[in-house]
Amino acid sequence: MSQTPAPENSAPAEAFDVHAIQAKWQAHWEQDETFLAGGDADNRPRKYVLPMFPYPSGDLHMGHAENYLYSDIIARFWRHRGYNVLHPVGWDSFGLPAENAAIQRGEDPREWTYDNIAQQRASLKRYGISFDWSRVLHTSDPEYYRWNQWLFQQLHDRDLAYRKESPVNWCPNDQTVLANEQVVDGACERCGAVVVKKKLTQWYFKITDYADRLLDDLNQLEGAWPSKVLQMQRNWIGRSVGADIDFEIEGRDERITVFSTRPDTLYGATFMVVAPDSDLAAELVEGASPEVRERFQAYLSATQKQTDIERQQADREKTGVSLERFAINPINGERLPIWTADYVLADYGHGAVMAVPAHDQRDLDFARKFDLPVRVVVDTTAPITGALPVIETDDDGNLIDPEPLPSPVDTGEALTGEGRLMNSGDLNGLSQRNAISRAIEILTKRGTGRAAKQYRLRDWLISRQRFWGTPIPMVHTDDGRIEKVPADQLPVTLPQAKDLDLKPKGSSPLGAATDWVTTTDPVTGEAALRDPDTMDTFVDSSWYFLRFLSSQDPTQAFDPKNALRWAPVDTYVGGVEHAILHLLYARFITKVLFDGGLVDFTEPFSSLINQGMVILDGAKMSKSKGNLVLFSDELNAHGADALRVALAFAGPVEDDKDWKDVQTAGATKFLARALRAAGDVTSETGVKWADGDQALRRVTHRLLADAPGLVEQTKFNVVVARLMELVNAIRKTIDQGPGAADPAVREAVEVTAMILDLFAPHTAEEMWETLGYTPSISQVTWRPADPTLLVEEEVTAVVQVNGKVRAQLQVPAKIDSASLEKMAREDEKVIRSVGDKQIVKAIVRAPKIVSLVVK
Numbered sequence: 001m002s003q004t005p006a007p008e009n010s011a012p013a014e015a016f017d018v019h020a021i022q023a024k025w026q027a028h029w030e031q032d033e034t035f036l037a038g039g040d041a042d043n044r045p046r047k048y049v050l051p052m053f054p055y056p057s058g059d060l061h062m063g064h065a066e067n068y069l070y071s072d073i074i075a076r077f078w079r080h081r082g083y084n085v086l087h088p089v090g091w092d093s094f095g096l097p098a099e100n101a102a103i104q105r106g107e108d109p110r111e112w113t114y115d116n117i118a119q120q121r122a123s124l125k126r127y128g129i130s131f132d133w134s135r136v137l138h139t140s141d142p143e144y145y146r147w148n149q150w151l152f153q154q155l156h157d158r159d160l161a162y163r164k165e166s167p168v169n170w171c172p173n174d175q176t177v178l179a180n181e182q183v184v185d186g187a188c189e190r191c192g193a194v195v196v197k198k199k200l201t202q203w204y205f206k207i208t209d210y211a212d213r214l215l216d217d218l219n220q221l222e223g224a225w226p227s228k229v230l231q232m233q234r235n236w237i238g239r240s241v242g243a244d245i246d247f248e249i250e251g252r253d254e255r256i257t258v259f260s261t262r263p264d265t266l267y268g269a270t271f272m273v274v275a276p277d278s279d280l281a282a283e284l285v286e287g288a289s290p291e292v293r294e295r296f297q298a299y300l301s302a303t304q305k306q307t308d309i310e311r312q313q314a315d316r317e318k319t320g321v322s323l324e325r326f327a328i329n330p331i332n333g334e335r336l337p338i339w340t341a342d343y344v345l346a347d348y349g350h351g352a353v354m355a356v357p358a359h360d361q362r363d364l365d366f367a368r369k370f371d372l373p374v375r376v377v378v379d380t381t382a383p384i385t386g387a388l389p390v391i392e393t394d395d396d397g398n399l400i401d402p403e404p405l406p407s408p409v410d411t412g413e414a415l416t417g418e419g420r421l422m423n424s425g426d427l428n429g430l431s432q433r434n435a436i437s438r439a440i441e442i443l444t445k446r447g448t449g450r451a452a453k454q455y456r457l458r459d460w461l462i463s464r465q466r467f468w469g470t471p472i473p474m475v476h477t478d479d480g481r482i483e484k485v486p487a488d489q490l491p492v493t494l495p496q497a498k499d500l501d502l503k504p505k506g507s508s509p510l511g512a513a514t515d516w517v518t519t520t521d522p523v524t525g526e527a528a529l530r531d532p533d534t535m536d537t538f539v540d541s542s543w544y545f546l547r548f549l550s551s552q553d554p555t556q557a558f559d560p561k562n563a564l565r566w567a568p569v570d571t572y573v574g575g576v577e578h579a580i581l582h583l584l585y586a587r588f589i590t591k592v593l594f595d596g597g598l599v600d601f602t603e604p605f606s607s608l609i610n611q612g613m614v615i616l617d618g619a620k621m622s623k624s625k626g627n628l629v630l631f632s633d634e635l636n637a638h639g640a641d642a643l644r645v646a647l648a649f650a651g652p653v654e655d656d657k658d659w660k661d662v663q664t665a666g667a668t669k670f671l672a673r674a675l676r677a678a679g680d681v682t683s684e685t686g687v688k689w690a691d692g693d694q695a696l697r698r699v700t701h702r703l704l705a706d707a708p709g710l711v712e713q714t715k716f717n718v719v720v721a722r723l724m725e726l727v728n729a730i731r732k733t734i735d736q737g738p739g740a741a742d743p744a745v746r747e748a749v750e751v752t753a754m755i756l757d758l759f760a761p762h763t764a765e766e767m768w769e770t771l772g773y774t775p776s777i778s779q780v781t782w783r784p785a786d787p788t789l790l791v792e793e794e795v796t797a798v799v800q801v802n803g804k805v806r807a808q809l810q811v812p813a814k815i816d817s818a819s820l821e822k823m824a825r826e827d828e829k830v831i832r833s834v835g836d837k838q839i840v841k842a843i844v845r846a847p848k849i850v851s852l853v854v855k
């Protein structure tokens with residue numbers, strides 16, 4: 001009879017009761033408060049390790065499993081290295097999903113939120129994450145959000161919070177304003193509805209005042225943040241350098257200004273384009289013929305249905321309307337017809353451009369469509385470094401152009417490359433770069449232009465017409481003033497949801513809470529109304545890392561002394577989905593606090609780790625696809641340690657990990673082997689390791705020496721692999737001699753337990769206790785590696801030439817074939833015996849033999 005293989009999910013041969021061990025150590029940590037950060041008297045060096053705090057959208061998912069595992073590995077590592085570690089957790093618990101769920105179920109968003117928090121909290125504890133649980137915060141607690149209100153007022157005091165009416169992205173389904181980044185391909189990020197523009201008065205934070213610093217300070221983070229994230233931040237801020245140029249308009253008193261990155265091409269401007277949805281366009285069209293006005297109106301409404309992204313797509317057929325007005329080019333007095341076209345955006349630069357069709361593709365496409373003139377002003381074939389090209393003329397003095405410039409009108413390709421100026425009066429012959437400076441100089445002298453910068457970054461729209469967020473702490477008075485709620489009346493707390501209709505209506509549900517919204521004018525004592533809007537939840541998460549330092553302090557947002565002591569965060573761990581906004585906002589608020597003298601650093605996160613995603617069969621997990629691997633199921637099936645080891649082993653931190661490659665069964669087996677080795681140790685705790693087996697000690701000490709660097713480079717999978725190697729070496733020493741009593745076995749098992757604590761803390765504690773120590777292993781400091789054991793082992797390699805041994809080499813036992821072959825070829829004796837013959841073949845068996853065939 002053939003043997004049936006054991007089913008994959010049956011208990012492995014070396015099973016142990018993972019759940020019992022887990023429960024035992026979790027209870028111990030809880031009681032012992034093992035992972036509280038040291039207080040003021042603790043003078044060890046400090047590390048602040050922070051995973052991005054979770055949003056309570058149900059139980060934890062596999063992305064969380066990865067995130068908190070990585071921060072835990074790092075936190076545990078620094079404790080072993082002798083640091084006082086702060087590793088806190090809290091919940092980002094305001095936001096739309098809670099409100100939507102509450103509307104669906106007709107309950108208070110609080111219930112949904114705090115139920116989910118309780119579930120996630122229990123899961124995190126079962127996962128063995130070494131958090132300092134004494135500092136937990138929830139952003140939806142009044143104890144937290146009163147400091148959001150404080151922060152808001154700080155910004156307001158410094159003119160960094162203001163209101164303005166502007167076209168906002170409006171989701172007709174969620175009936176709320178969306179930030180630009182919540183609009184994906186013209187649709188609402190959450191519900192998919194097509195987003196429209198609506199004019200509303202909203203609160204903004206003036207992040208654009210900080211654009212230069214937000215950009216320039218990224219240089220500080222080079223090498224410490226993933227370069228991809230730095231690039232995304234740079235692109236988002238999007239600084240362009242150029243000039244503002246003023247154009248007179250026939251029949252209008254005021255000049256209009258355009259922003260251009262290419263003032264050098266001013267002689268090539270042949271028309272002007274204004275954004276159809278700009279105030280300028282509306283004004284310019286007023287004096288035009290009824291027919292033009294009508295065409296303009298139709299064009300404007302068509303434009304308003306397009307998203308900015310669609311409007312900027314390069315390959316779109318160009319459309320536009322002539323406004324029958326003219327601008328005057330300030331450099332040469334030429335008359336330029338003014339058009340309106342949707343590829344010019346109202347809220348970038350000044351909403352108008354000077355069109356240079358020869359050198360800008362969009363302008364060229366437009367000129368070709370509407371038959372507008374094209375004038376080349378940069379010779380892109382001319383060399384831009386070295387001497388100017390020799391200019392040849394024929395007998396009549398005409399220029400001989402050896403390679404005529406291709407005409408953009410014919411090719412349809414704008415000449416966007418660098419070159420030298422032509423057809424440009426005083427600028428002729430200058431390189432583009434010099435021509436830009438020269439043009440700015442001329443314009444500045446004449447008072448018709450100046451150097452200027454533009455940013456893609458816009459001010460941060462922070463008000464939301466929703467219930468489940470921080471109330472904006474301002475009061476609108478009868479006579480139109482807007483006053484701060486006095487500090488002693490903070491927090492402005494949310495009313496009970498049960499009496500309110502939370503369904504989206506286009507204005508905040510708080511506005512309908514009559515009792516709540518009615519208040520008094522803090523100046524006159526007359527009746528006044530509270531601001532009914534709530535804050536974007538990105539405000540909550542822009543400074544929470546500081547609240548962890550004083551989370552129980554009712555008197556201030558955070559104690560500046562604690563900020564001095566702990567902040568900035570040493571290592572921040574989280575998903576790349578927050579690469580832009582959350583990080584940008586946290587960086588901005590940090591700089592605002594720095595300017596207010598409240599912190600002494602300008603960047604909140606000294607280093608950043610972005611983990612990859614956990615996927616399944618190559619696809620993103622999602623509820624709708626039905627391919628979710630549930631965190632709790634996995635935890636129940638395998639226990640925390642096996643899950644943690646399997647995830648850490650599954651691949652580099654930043655890579656996506658496919659769940660089908662995550663080997664929980666293998667991890668369970670490995671942990672059982674490690675635990676069994678601890679049980680096998682027969683020597684006493686005080687035994688002299690140095691007397692032990694040197695081969696095993698070498699493996700142990702190499703790991704002691706290499707692991708710190710590997711952890712710091714987040715090569716966690718490599719450390720797990722090396723631990724597996726060490727456990728195998730221990731098993732071999734026990735089973736095949738010198739045996740379990742050898743001191744080197746104890747040493748190796750102790751080191752295994754200490755490093756395993758980063759990945760499988762429950763098993764590590766159990767091993768430590770089995771070895772005869774009192775808990776907790778998390779407090780054990782890293783042992784120094786013995787340098788004498790790190791010297792690489794050497795072996796003798798022989799080199800044969802045509803079958804005869806010609807040389808013997810002392811080489812490292814781990815030498816690779818290529819290095820060994822190189823050493824052999826460079827050996828003097830080998831060179832002599834090869835003489836002037838050719839080596840036609842080399843057979844290499846590292847580390848022992850190199851066999852050369854010569855002819």
Ligand code: ANZ
Pocket residue numbers: 239240259260261262265275343344345346347348349350351352353354355356359360454
């Ligand atoms: C003349 C010119 C000539 C331009 C040339 C470019 C090349 P970035 O780099 O993105 O900042 N522009 C200015 N305001 C605009 C608006 N509201 N909507 C659409 N386009 C606008 O691009 C700056 C360039 O984009 C500006 O420089 C302007 O065109 C255009 F050979 O001016 B340029």
